[in-house]
Amino acid sequence: MHDASFEFFKALLSTPSPSGFESPVQDIVRQFANPFADEIRSDRHGNLIAIRRTTNRVDGSAPRVMLAGHCDQLGLMVMHIDDQGFLMVQPIGGWDIPILLGQLLTVWTQKGPIPGVCSRKAPHLLSPDEKNKLPQFHDLWVDIGVKDKKEADSLVQIGDAIMAQLGFRPMRNGFASAPGMDDKVGVWTVFETLRLLHNQPLNVDLFVVSTVQEEIGLRGAATSAYGINPTVGIAVDVCHATDTPGAEKKQVGEIKLGAGPVIFRGANINPRVFENLVLSATENNIPNQLRGVPKATGTDANAIQLAREGVATGLVSIPNRYMHSPVEMVALQDLVDSSRLLSAFCQRIGPETNWIP
Numbered sequence: 001m002h003d004a005s006f007e008f009f010k011a012l013l014s015t016p017s018p019s020g021f022e023s024p025v026q027d028i029v030r031q032f033a034n035p036f037a038d039e040i041r042s043d044r045h046g047n048l049i050a051i052r053r054t055t056n057r058v059d060g061s062a063p064r065v066m067l068a069g070h071c072d073q074l075g076l077m078v079m080h081i082d083d084q085g086f087l088m089v090q091p092i093g094g095w096d097i098p099i100l101l102g103q104l105l106t107v108w109t110q111k112g113p114i115p116g117v118c119s120r121k122a123p124h125l126l127s128p129d130e131k132n133k134l135p136q137f138h139d140l141w142v143d144i145g146v147k148d149k150k151e152a153d154s155l156v157q158i159g160d161a162i163m164a165q166l167g168f169r170p171m172r173n174g175f176a177s178a179p180g181m182d183d184k185v186g187v188w189t190v191f192e193t194l195r196l197l198h199n200q201p202l203n204v205d206l207f208v209v210s211t212v213q214e215e216i217g218l219r220g221a222a223t224s225a226y227g228i229n230p231t232v233g234i235a236v237d238v239c240h241a242t243d244t245p246g247a248e249k250k251q252v253g254e255i256k257l258g259a260g261p262v263i264f265r266g267a268n269i270n271p272r273v274f275e276n277l278v279l280s281a282t283e284n285n286i287p288n289q290l291r292g293v294p295k296a297t298g299t300d301a302n303a304i305q306l307a308r309e310g311v312a313t314g315l316v317s318i319p320n321r322y323m324h325s326p327v328e329m330v331a332l333q334d335l336v337d338s339s340r341l342l343s344a345f346c347q348r349i350g351p352e353t354n355w356i357p
């Protein structure tokens, strides 16, 4: 991985961005994109859009290409502070509750970050009934070590966001683990593509977007795609790797960490976008994996495809283990290969490319 790009990736992972609280991470994205974009704008929803204009200005017919990665990640929200100063929370996005118990957390308050832990009663004190049933959000709490409610009130405001402890953790074989790999890997990939295309000829107008609020309903992709009005849109997100114990290959196919970007097929994907992605991979010896989805995907690709009168949409995914947990794991080479794939795609297409299925 290119040095400055690696620093960018680590900064993305270390910056909290629960859905609805994305501006700190958008500042990191803006800083990275600045040297490679002709224009950068933020919309009223909080999406950040970097624009790279075509180098072929002859007839003004360049297709508009949108590349999107969502910068928001899962978190918790403070709903209530009880009489002893414990924080009662609800999820921002789809957590698997048992995975939260015992986690080190950070409460991101107006006055700065405060360390916290997520817990419930000790196992010795649980009734047999409680032991056997799945804990719910009202069974757990966040302890920030305050003496009483008064102290908690002086620090924490209702609606503050809480995150798992952030940070990049390198693993063996070029793997890495962190909360929020979903979808900081996607943001990284689309903005790395912008870097790779710097000073390269381009027959499209490129709109690289760090979208907001994907985890609570693909919201930033909907507003940014409407604003950009793209001809072609590609979302980059994570997908389930099935190279772990118990993973169901029969259900989602065989997807491995380190075996390259995953190119999706199905109703959510325009067949011409799919073909051009596969050809871009083949022509440039980029390893890749295929995955079929027989319905709308749960990604920004869904919102992008349905913008205005319809957008020729693609989906490229980074294989990810342990999705929606604080230990999401990816292979760094898959990110690098995904950005190579997208830059080859952007250079392969132009005004003459047909997008009608």
Ligand SMILES: [Zn+2]
Pocket (backbone or CB within 6 Å): 070, 182, 183, 214, 237, 238
């Ligand atoms: Zn995602």
